[in-house]
Amino acid sequence: xxxxxxxxxxxxxxxxxxxxxxxxxxxxxxxxxxxxxxxxxxxxxxxxxxxxxxxxxxxxxxxxxxxxxxxxxxxxxxxxxxxxxxxxxxxxxxxxxxxxxxxxxxxxxxxxxxxxxxxxxxxxxxxxxxxxxxxxxxxxxxxxxxxxxxxxxxxxxxxxxxxxxxxxxxxxxxxxxxxxxxxxxxxxxxxxxxxxxxxxxxxxxxxxxxxxxxxxxxxxxxxxxxxxxxxxxxxxxxxxxxxxx
Amino acid sequence: xxxxxxxxxxxxxxxxxxxxxxxxxxxxxxxxxxxxxxxxxxxxxxxxxxxxxxxxxxxxxxxxxxxxxxxxxxxxxxxxxxxxxxxxxxxxxxxxxxxxxxxxxxxxxxxxxxxxxxxxxxxxxxxxxxxxxxxxxxxxxxxxxxxxxxxxxxxxxxxxxxxxxxxxxxxxxxxxxxxxxxxxxxxxxxxxxxxxxxxxxxxxxxxxxxxxxxxxxxxxxxxxxxxxxxxxxxxxxxxxxxxxx
DNA sequence: ACACTTAGATGCTCCATACATATATGTAGT
DNA sequence: ACTACATATATGTATGGAGCATCTAAGTGT
Numbered sequence: 001x002x003x004x005x006x007x008x009x010x011x012x013x014x015x016x017x018x019x020x021x022x023x024x025x026x027x028x029x030x031x032x033x034x035x036x037x038x039x040x041x042x043x044x045x046x047x048x049x050x051x052x053x054x055x056x057x058x059x060x061x062x063x064x065x066x067x068x069x070x071x072x073x074x075x076x077x078x079x080x081x082x083x084x085x086x087x088x089x090x091x092x093x094x095x096x097x098x099x100x101x102x103x104x105x106x107x108x109x110x111x112x113x114x115x116x117x118x119x120x121x122x123x124x125x126x127x128x129x130x131x132x133x134x135x136x137x138x139x140x141x142x143x144x145x146x147x148x149x150x151x152x153x154x155x156x157x158x159x160x161x162x163x164x165x166x167x168x169x170x171x172x173x174x175x176x177x178x179x180x181x182x183x184x185x186x187x188x189x190x191x192x193x194x195x196x197x198x199x200x201x202x203x204x205x206x207x208x209x210x211x212x213x214x215x216x217x218x219x220x221x222x223x224x225x226x227x228x229x230x231x232x233x234x235x236x237x238x239x240x241x242x243x244x245x
Numbered sequence: 246x247x248x249x250x251x252x253x254x255x256x257x258x259x260x261x262x263x264x265x266x267x268x269x270x271x272x273x274x275x276x277x278x279x280x281x282x283x284x285x286x287x288x289x290x291x292x293x294x295x296x297x298x299x300x301x302x303x304x305x306x307x308x309x310x311x312x313x314x315x316x317x318x319x320x321x322x323x324x325x326x327x328x329x330x331x332x333x334x335x336x337x338x339x340x341x342x343x344x345x346x347x348x349x350x351x352x353x354x355x356x357x358x359x360x361x362x363x364x365x366x367x368x369x370x371x372x373x374x375x376x377x378x379x380x381x382x383x384x385x386x387x388x389x390x391x392x393x394x395x396x397x398x399x400x401x402x403x404x405x406x407x408x409x410x411x412x413x414x415x416x417x418x419x420x421x422x423x424x425x426x427x428x429x430x431x432x433x434x435x436x437x438x439x440x441x442x443x444x445x446x447x448x449x450x451x452x453x454x455x456x457x458x459x460x461x462x463x464x465x466x467x468x469x470x471x472x473x474x475x476x477x478x479x480x481x482x483x484x485x486x487x488x489x490x
Numbered sequence: 491a492c493a494c495t496t497a498g499a500t501g502c503t504c505c506a507t508a509c510a511t512a513t514a515t516g517t518a519g520t
Numbered sequence: 521a522c523t524a525c526a527t528a529t530a531t532g533t534a535t536g537g538a539g540c541a542t543c544t545a546a547g548t549g550t
Binding site for chain 2: 018020058060061064088090091099174
């Protein structure tokens with residue numbers, strides 16, 4: 001274990017006109033009517049014991065997208081995930097060690113894969129927890145744990161999470177990204193609840209239904225949900241071909 | 246003058262796990278019913294004589310936004326410009342010298358300032374020309390000069406320009422960015438022509454008028470345009486206060 | 491058989507935009 | 521001064537999507 005002071009000295013010595021570039025991934029999912037982001041507790045300086053996004057340095061021969069995929073594979077055990085670049089954060093002092101520019105990404109998974117990622121890497125990273133995002137207050141992103149406990153977030157990662165949420169909120173209106181939060185088969189209620197969770201407000205049941213059916217983005221499977229104590233809803237699939245057109 | 250070969254050797258020698266980060270700015274304006282981007286002819290290797298975006302390396306103690314503002318000041322003679330981060334381009338071989346990651350920015354100015362930027366720096370950069378953007382063909386961005394001459398664009402800068410155009414096209418629908426292309430006072434025809442140029446299609450005259458007036462984003466000045474051989478239109482101003490709300 | 495719950499369909503209203511028409515206000519020509 | 525012309529500006533109408541209410545369908549539990 002080395003001190004933060006030692007860290008700073010070691011990094012400063014190698015700093016010239018080149019900088020380090022990292023990729024930080026906001027892994028998002030929807031559960032219990034809210035958005036959740038995956039964070040882990042940092043085991044080392046700097047920001048030790050604070051909560052941080054999974055991330056890693058970009059390798060020399062590796063594209064940014066590849067780095068994001070690698071981070072998801074190594075730190076969350078996930079492959080073939082919907083992932084897109086978000087924004088690049090480059091304030092000179094965002095990392096106390098040296099100049100580190102972070103290219104933010106966001107990834108969207110259904111709750112099953114999210115739980116897998118949550119459980120997968122307890123050996124490598126000390127802990128990973130689910131953090132519901134409750135909205136902004138005074139311009140700053142607020143993260144809450146189970147009992148509305150404010151999280152102590154490392155670096156500028158709260159800002160990155162906030163930017164990710166803002167981005168998918170906007171994108172939900174014109175891009176078929178809600179499906180990424182759902183399993184292969186889902187009911188229209190599931191889809192609407194995803195949208196409500198992302199947007200943070202209730203949506204009209206019938207309008208949502210009509211809009212989605214008219215969009216051609218979903219295809220009925222003929223199957224129905226099971227083990228419900230009411231009329232079972234039909235199960236739909238995401239119509240990826242239509243989404244491209 | 247040194248050769249491309251010398252360049253590669255010099256840069257390879259200093260390459261380890263850190264990378265260079267540049268900022269490239271797509272300076273856009275609207276004229277003659279089309280979007281124009283500012284590019285200059287590179288005087289040095291690599292990509293000598295090809296057309297490139299104004300850009301520069303990010304300094305160690307400088308934020309990304311500050312780097313973009315510096316590039317605009319030094320290479321285009323512009324200050325206080327609307328500028329926003331676009332996307333970060335990081336393919337390993339996008340620069341033949343070494344690993345260079347480029348944070349793309351876009352800046353929007355009215356045609357007067359664009360002409361200023363065009364004329365300002367002929368001493369430093371060999372030439373700067375206006376490039377109308379005509380649309381995509383086969384997925385790749387096509388750049389045309391005066392006589393539909395396809396430009397030979399340096400690095401992946403055609404991709405960056407294409408991304409900028411796509412971004413402002415989408416953003417025009419929900420953000421007040423069309424005003425950035427206009428002088429302080431403008432007619433509603435001016436504003437509509439800006440929107441048409443950006444979107445690449447005609448808009449309904451009356452609907453546009455009603456929508457804009459109802460948005461509260463413009464404030465009538467009471468003045469009218471002059472020296473036109475028809476009924477003069479009223480001059481409006483961008484209502485920045487309303488835009489924030 | 492009946493109550494209960496949610497799914498799913500249908501009709502109506504409201505609002506924003508596209509489209510059409512009418513009027514206003516300047517210049518230019520006679 | 522009058523008229524032709526061009527564009528600005530205003531108003532009316534149709535269309536389509538979203539919100540809202542109501543009705544029927546199809547399961548479970550008593």
